[in-house]
Amino acid sequence: MKQRAWMGVAGFVASIAVLGTYLMGPGAGSVAGQNTDRLFGVVEGTEVDLSFKMGGSIAELKVKEGDEVKAGQLVATLNNEELLAKREQAQAAYKLAVVRMEQAKKGVAVTDHSSSAQVDQALAAVNAAQAQYEANKNGARMEEVAQLKAKLEAALSAKEIAQTQLDRMKTLYQEGAVPQVKVEEAQMQYEKALAEYTAAEEQLKMAKTGARKEQLDAAQAQLQQATAAYKQAVAARGQVGLKQLDVKSAEAGVQQAKGALDEIDAYLNNTKLFSPVDGIVKSVAVQKGELVSQGFTVVTIQAKADLFVKFYVSEFAISHLKAGDKVSLYVPALNRNVEAQIASIAPAADFAVKKATQELGDRDIRSFQVKLNLSEGELRPGLTVEWPLEGAGDGE
Structure with missing residues (x-):
């Protein structure tokens, strides 16, 4: 002017x-x-x-x-034909960056939930295997048999509650009231309760009949397997931190793509001349x-x-x-x-x-x-x- x-x-x-x-x-x-x-x-x-x-x-x-x-x-x-073509490219890159960011976020959510449940389940299996091994190794007294009966009854009650919760979540999922992750969570809780019930039942049986050598060896092998599974679950949970870094990287990619799109829009606006007065x-x-x-x-x-x-x-x-x-x-x-x-x-x-x-x-x-x-x-x-x-x- x-x-x-x-x-x-x-x-x-x-x-x-x-x-x-x-x-x-x-x-x-x-x-x-x-x-x-x-x-x-x-x-x-x-x-x-x-x-x-x-x-x-x-x-x-x-x-x-x-x-x-x-x-x-x-x-x-x-x-502005060239700028319009560049804008289409920039817009496509922006949409792709948004999709990748959403995928990264979902991956973190699923992995975080699944890994935590797996660790809890593996720890319960270790405890059950350890108890079974100790029962086979040391034998059982009358007091221990009574305790094992009470433990079995509690495990049975927990299993039945977990079964009821699982059936309820499946019904709600079919009706569209809850997401799939809720069903998976209920399934894991049921499996955990079932494993504890089975272990308690086996412990009581062995406490009444006594353990043979092959049973003791089997209990020891089961304990070793449960311990290895627990370590593997803990290691998997450590991967969640790396996936969270992937989310941050994807978010930065979205910001970069959005900036490129805004720049093209600014250039397109500069192809128009308006009167200021x-x-x-x-x-x-x-x-x-x-x-x-x-x-x-x-x-x-x-x-x-x-x-x-x-x-x-x-x-x-x-x-x-x-x-x-x-x-x-x-x-x-x-x-x-x-x-x-x-x-x-x-x-x-x-x-x-x-x-x-x-x-x-x-x-x-x-x-x-x-x-x-x-x-x-x-x-x-x-x-x-x-x-x-x-x-x-x-x-x-």
């Missing part, structure tokens, strides 16, 4: 007008007997140069010179199909708002003015007066509007730039305006 100002032209015209007033002598430019300087200026406005943030060929021009545009209106587009198209510098570089001015828009005019006022008139004052300007092209408001007054003088002569006591008269904002809808940049300053004089 760039503000163009005809400051030099306005200053030159204003200088000639003011100098002409002084060269004509005292009283020149007076109105109704008052000492009045009639200053001349040119209406200026804000021009906006629109350009693309990236290079490419023009696909379509939506405006032409003289068209009125609104803020946010699309004015031109670039060809309400205004009139002053010029169109390209044609459809033409190749343009990044930052090249495609369309120039003359903003409707922000019209202003600059005058150079002598130091004797400046004391009567202040920012915010409303003044009346005459527009010859419209043959009427318009209202303006003083926007700013330069803090320092720019140049002399009247140079000193050789006469004793003569001095330069300096000027200050005064900017006036215009709100008249019919005004256009380039129109001449006049500002009569009553009482300005030349300081004499």
